[in-house]
Amino acid sequence: METDTRRLLDDTGTTVGLSAVRFTKPDHLVAFLHTGMSPTEVRPPLPEQLSDPALTGMSRTDLHALIDRLSKRQAALVERRRFTQRGGHRQPGTRAGVFRQKITDAERVLATVLMDRKVCTGEVLTELFQISRGTLTNAFRDVRPLLEEDGIAFPPAPVTHRTAAALLASTTTKPNTPTESAP
Numbered sequence: 001m002e003t004d005t006r007r008l009l010d011d012t013g014t015t016v017g018l019s020a021v022r023f024t025k026p027d028h029l030v031a032f033l034h035t036g037m038s039p040t041e042v043r044p045p046l047p048e049q050l051s052d053p054a055l056t057g058m059s060r061t062d063l064h065a066l067i068d069r070l071s072k073r074q075a076a077l078v079e080r081r082r083f084t085q086r087g088g089h090r091q092p093g094t095r096a097g098v099f100r101q102k103i104t105d106a107e108r109v110l111a112t113v114l115m116d117r118k119v120c121t122g123e124v125l126t127e128l129f130q131i132s133r134g135t136l137t138n139a140f141r142d143v144r145p146l147l148e149e150d151g152i153a154f155p156p157a158p159v160t161h162r163t164a165a166a167l168l169a170s171t172t173t174k175p176n177t178p179t180e181s182a183p
Contacts, residue, residue: 071105108139
């Protein structure tokens with residue numbers, strides 16, 4: 001069934017993006033299907049809050065332009081690496097990426113900017129993005145060389161936050177507050 005679904009999605013050119021809702025238990029998924037109500041585990045709207053100029057050291061417009069420029073190149077590099085690891089093209093009937101990245105390409109660039117500026121520890125970013133340390137390391141390893149290629153270096157942040165709460169409290173943008181252009 002998964003193969004048929006994947007083939008149908010591929011045939012129609014449909015891509016499946018990341019969901020803000022995460023189901024940690026089967027009964028949460030069943031309840032959502034029956035009631036339409038989201039579970040309590042909802043992915044927070046972090047990119048909006050973490051793209052605060054006080055954290056990134058650049059305007060939201062400049063950050064958005066950087067993300068647009070780098071995320072396409074980063075995605076191409078990742079696909080090239082996966083192609084090499086698989087030893088060729090995906091075989092018909094494989095999952096073909098049904099389960100995409102745990103964080104978006106834009107979030108990878110944002111996380112790298114924050115890590116590069118030493119705004120917070122890696123543990124804080126893994127907690128905020130709800131990812132493993134390996135996923136964060138891979139994001140940094142993929143995006144950092146692109147920043148270097150473009151000659152982009154960020155000044156260190158004046159403060160390194162040691163907890164997610166401290167980092168979020170330091171932003172001027174609070175959740176669900178409109179912004180000029182979040183990535």
